[in-house]
Amino acid sequence: MDIDEHQRWLVDFYKQRNWYDYSPFIHLNFLTEEVGELARAVRAIEIGRDHPGEAHKSSAVWEANLQEELADVLDQVLMIASQYDVDPQQLLQASQDKLTKRFHTEK
Template sequence: MKLQEHQQWLVDFYKKRNWYQYSPFVHLNFLTEEVGELSRAVRAIEIGRDHPGETQKNQAELDYNLKEELADVMDQLLVISSVYGIKPEELLQQSEDKLKKRFKKE
């Protein structure tokens, strides 16, 4: 699946649930929540989770959770960018152009 197709799928999905009409500030809050969950997933892999209320996860579960949280963060970025009419490919190009310019001497 291409990023732009996924972005459109997300927009349609969010519109069906009446989530898309929220302001970019609300979507940014969703992104912040997802970044926190991603942080927790990375922590679980890198240093573990010493929490008595949680069961120990095996490596496959940790990897699955990491992918899930990375996808959630990506989805929120795609939703926010769609609100502003920005295509995913534009984001990728912007990133590459910025880094090439910044580190052109390397």
């Protein structure tokens, strides 16, 4: 599945649950929540978790959690992009163009 296919699937999924109708502002809040969860996953991998209310988790569990949280962040970015009619391929190209121009690197 490529990013365009996933965005189409995601929009369909969100529309079926009436989640797509939430404003981009609400989706931005969801994105913020997901970034916090991603930060927690990265922290757990990098420096561990020392919380008495949590059971110890293996590195494999934390790695799976990292992937899940990265996907959640990506999904919210794709939702916001869809609501503003921004093609995800354009996002990828804009990122590459900006960095190439900024750092004068070859494409």
